[in-house]
Amino acid sequence: MTLPVEMWTEVVRFVPPAHRRALLGVSRTLHDIAIRFLFATIKIYFMHGDPVFYMLNTENERYVVETSDYVLNRSWEILHHIITNPLFARVIKTISVHAFTSGPAVFEYRTLAQALHSLPQLQAFHWFGDCPDFSTVATHLPRTLKYLRIQSMPAASALSHLDHLKFFQPAIPFFYVREQKWDKIFAEWDRGFGNPTDITEIVDRNPIEELVILSTHVGLLPIRICNTLTQLDICVPQFGELVGIDLLFRHALLLESLSLVGHIEPALLADLPRDPTVLPRLTSFRLSCEYWDQELTEMHVPLLSEFLARRPSLRRLYVRLPGVRLEVAMALATVIAELDSLRVLGFHAGYEPLYEAAARNLADKLSPKLEALQLSLPWYSDLHVRTWYPLLAKLQQCHRLSFLHLFSNGEDPVPLSPVELATDLAHLQLVGIQRSLFTVDREDDEELEPKLWAPWKVKFCLPDDLSADHAWLFKYH
Numbered sequence: 001m002t003l004p005v006e007m008w009t010e011v012v013r014f015v016p017p018a019h020r021r022a023l024l025g026v027s028r029t030l031h032d033i034a035i036r037f038l039f040a041t042i043k044i045y046f047m048h049g050d051p052v053f054y055m056l057n058t059e060n061e062r063y064v065v066e067t068s069d070y071v072l073n074r075s076w077e078i079l080h081h082i083i084t085n086p087l088f089a090r091v092i093k094t095i096s097v098h099a100f101t102s103g104p105a106v107f108e109y110r111t112l113a114q115a116l117h118s119l120p121q122l123q124a125f126h127w128f129g130d131c132p133d134f135s136t137v138a139t140h141l142p143r144t145l146k147y148l149r150i151q152s153m154p155a156a157s158a159l160s161h162l163d164h165l166k167f168f169q170p171a172i173p174f175f176y177v178r179e180q181k182w183d184k185i186f187a188e189w190d191r192g193f194g195n196p197t198d199i200t201e202i203v204d205r206n207p208i209e210e211l212v213i214l215s216t217h218v219g220l221l222p223i224r225i226c227n228t229l230t231q232l233d234i235c236v237p238q239f240g241e242l243v244g245i246d247l248l249f250r251h252a253l254l255l256e257s258l259s260l261v262g263h264i265e266p267a268l269l270a271d272l273p274r275d276p277t278v279l280p281r282l283t284s285f286r287l288s289c290e291y292w293d294q295e296l297t298e299m300h301v302p303l304l305s306e307f308l309a310r311r312p313s314l315r316r317l318y319v320r321l322p323g324v325r326l327e328v329a330m331a332l333a334t335v336i337a338e339l340d341s342l343r344v345l346g347f348h349a350g351y352e353p354l355y356e357a358a359a360r361n362l363a364d365k366l367s368p369k370l371e372a373l374q375l376s377l378p379w380y381s382d383l384h385v386r387t388w389y390p391l392l393a394k395l396q397q398c399h400r401l402s403f404l405h406l407f408s409n410g411e412d413p414v415p416l417s418p419v420e421l422a423t424d425l426a427h428l429q430l431v432g433i434q435r436s437l438f439t440v441d442r443e444d445d446e447e448l449e450p451k452l453w454a455p456w457k458v459k460f461c462l463p464d465d466l467s468a469d470h471a472w473l474f475k476y477h
Helices: 005-013 017-025 028-038 051-056 061-084 106-116 196-205 215-220 223-228 245-251 266-271 294-309 326-337 356-365 381-395 418-424 455-459 468-474
Strands: 041-048 094-101 124-131 147-150 167-169 210-214 231-236 257-262 284-289 316-320 344-348 372-377 403-408 430-433 436-439
Touching: 041 051, 041 061, 041 106, 051 061, 051 094, 051 124, 051 455, 061 106, 196 215, 196 223, 210 215, 215 231, 223 245, 245 266, 266 294, 284 344, 294 326, 316 326, 316 468, 326 344, 326 356, 344 468, 356 381, 372 381, 372 468, 403 468, 418 430, 436 455
Parallel strands: 041 094, 094 124, 124 147, 147 167, 167 210, 210 231, 231 257, 257 284, 284 316, 316 344, 344 372, 372 403, 403 430
Antiparallel strands: 430 436
16 A cells, blocks of 8 residues: 655654665655755865865865865765756755865855755755855845854845844854863854844844844844844853843843853853743753853852752753862752753863762762763763762663763863763763764664764754754753
8 A cells, every 4th residue: 555755754754864865765755755854954065275174173184185075076966956956956954054165166156156046945054164255155045044053244235135034143153172172162263253233233134033142242132132032142252241141131031042151250140030030931051151260150159059949940951160169069960950850961060089979979969851961070090980880870760861971171081982881871872972972873783883973073063963952962062
């Protein structure tokens, strides 16, 4: 009996992504359906010369040449197929462009501009790098675009035709930290953040619901936008740049997700609303700070504890206060343990050695309901067993834990392999160690061997590459 296309589509939806490509050779029906999933998101690469070494995070010239050769040809094939095949073009919902070439790239960006006019279903557009600059294709974006993330902001006139944007990120200030051991977030990209007036003009013209901006732009946000935001990420490249946040809180009645990331002053914690009627819909909160003076940190941590204690509906939480003493970190963990709705957690335990008693104490604070977890711990080889085994015993009780990311901020690297973690924790689908990611494919009949992501694929990771919870937790790694 022949099943309708709609039912086959649902069948394909449940096929693991790693195995969907095999459906292309089964039948015409499954081929056409698999194409919709395989090419809903495409990645285009402009790569040539010295910028490619930075992009690929390597000094290996042969690897650069071979990788550039492959992805440039593949990018041209995809763009050509978009231009010449309207049925294929209708499948594409998301494009990311990686612009790292030392040449003018005239043929590349003009081909991309032509392809953009052939994409009736395009919803999301990402642009990384500035060689060539995003402004070369900005005017060619479809008017109906809803999601725009760019490396730097062009003149507002280049985007004046857009009036359907719901997500807007006009600058990407925090880039992948190349050094695996550095426990820091910093503004690696320090040019081209754009004119604040241009940014506010675009924000004011579109029905923005999700926004990622720099701290210097917060005071320019129209009150109307504050009233409609459901997600807000504020990136702070320099200390002392985040002001006026309390006014924003009072007007952000629909805000569900708030991230404060970067060089944040400890005094900001005094602006976090303890009154639960302020930010009443908040379910995701991230406070990811660069190093503070220990005394200042501990003076303000009770304010953070009070804020969290009155947010029982938080489902996602990330707290990074790297300067805290272990005693203070454990006090915060105690407050976090009371959040019964919590399913996604990122937690930095400071730099003091985590002895067995402290490790057991931290393990006791972890909810068995967790589905994704990131831990930054002070790993020391001589304390490995006493640090890890109490935590492992608890994590084995987390039967829905699908993502575990471990980061060592101590003297030694995480002394665990992805295979060990995937074996000991049977529900893991994704493993993170330092800034590397490994996909766990349990459908494969061969021996379990998590697959390492190329560093540049981690560096330019898209929300579409991960589940929503995993993407949120790994977002500012």
